[in-house]
Amino acid sequence: MPYALSLKGASPWPAVSITAALRPLKIAPAPCEDPRWPALSARLEVLRESGRRALRIVHVPCGDGALLIAAARRARSLGFLSIEAVGADVDPERLERARRRASLHADSAIGFAFKLAQPLASLEAEAEFPADIVLCEAPAGAPKDLLEAAARAGDLVLRARLSA
Numbered sequence: 001m002p003y004a005l006s007l008k009g010a011s012p013w014p015a016v017s018i019t020a021a022l023r024p025l026k027i028a029p030a031p032c033e034d035p036r037w038p039a040l041s042a043r044l045e046v047l048r049e050s051g052r053r054a055l056r057i058v059h060v061p062c063g064d065g066a067l068l069i070a071a072a073r074r075a076r077s078l079g080f081l082s083i084e085a086v087g088a089d090v091d092p093e094r095l096e097r098a099r100r101r102a103s104l105h106a107d108s109a110i111g112f113a114f115k116l117a118q119p120l121a122s123l124e125a126e127a128e129f130p131a132d133i134v135l136c137e138a139p140a141g142a143p144k145d146l147l148e149a150a151a152r153a154g155d156l157v158l159r160a161r162l163s164a
Contacts, residue, residue, distance in 0.1 A: 031070035036135060036158040043133060043156050044075050052132075054082040058154060059135040060122045062087025065098025065114065067135060072110045083110045086131070088122035120146050126153035133158065 031037060047055060055075050059068040065087050072085040085102075089095050095114045102112035115122070119136075120143075126134070127149065134154030138146060150157050 031067045034067055034160070036067075036160055037070075039156075039158055040071055040133065040135070041074060044071070044078055044080075047132060048075075048078040048080060053080060054084075055080050055133075056084040056131040057086070057133045057135070058122075058126050058131040059085075059087045060117075060119050060150075060153075061089040061091075061094075061137055062098055062114065062135075063089060063091075063094050063137075065101050065112075068098070069102055069105055069112070071133070071135070072112070073105060073107075076107060076109055081109055085110060085112050086126075087112070087114045088117040088119070089114070090116065090118060092116055120149055123149035123153045130154050132156065136160070 034040075044055075057068060057071050057075070059065075059071075062068050068085050068087045072083050075083050087095075087098055089098070095116060098114045099112075102114070105112075117125075123134070123136070123146070130152065131154040134150055134157045136150045136153075136157060136159045138150070138159055147159075150159065
């Protein structure tokens, strides 16, 4: 019998403190609260109803990946059999959070890829084989070449304006 169990009044489980792991978290809005969500969801439904079984979604910059992951999961729930979800960002910490978040949603039909890249370079690379949907955050007064690269990178570009 373990020693802790032989002591009267002693808990058989070790006392563990988790307070050091708790830090104030910035709570991002839920993906369905994103102003692009209705158009994104509608586009996924149209693609699926047209008989599409595979899909490619690109998000630049992807931040913590919440919107991209939600879009991929929505696509899977609609019956897509192959979903490629690509996120790019300039912040390695946000990318690591996105990778960890995506690992919680393991599904053999969804392939998540997160890469460290500048927005313009990432969007220009996508133009060779345009994605079905491009999610793009552009600051107010974004350079014209960034907006043009986004337009070439996908069949449908859903852009959110960020405050400067």
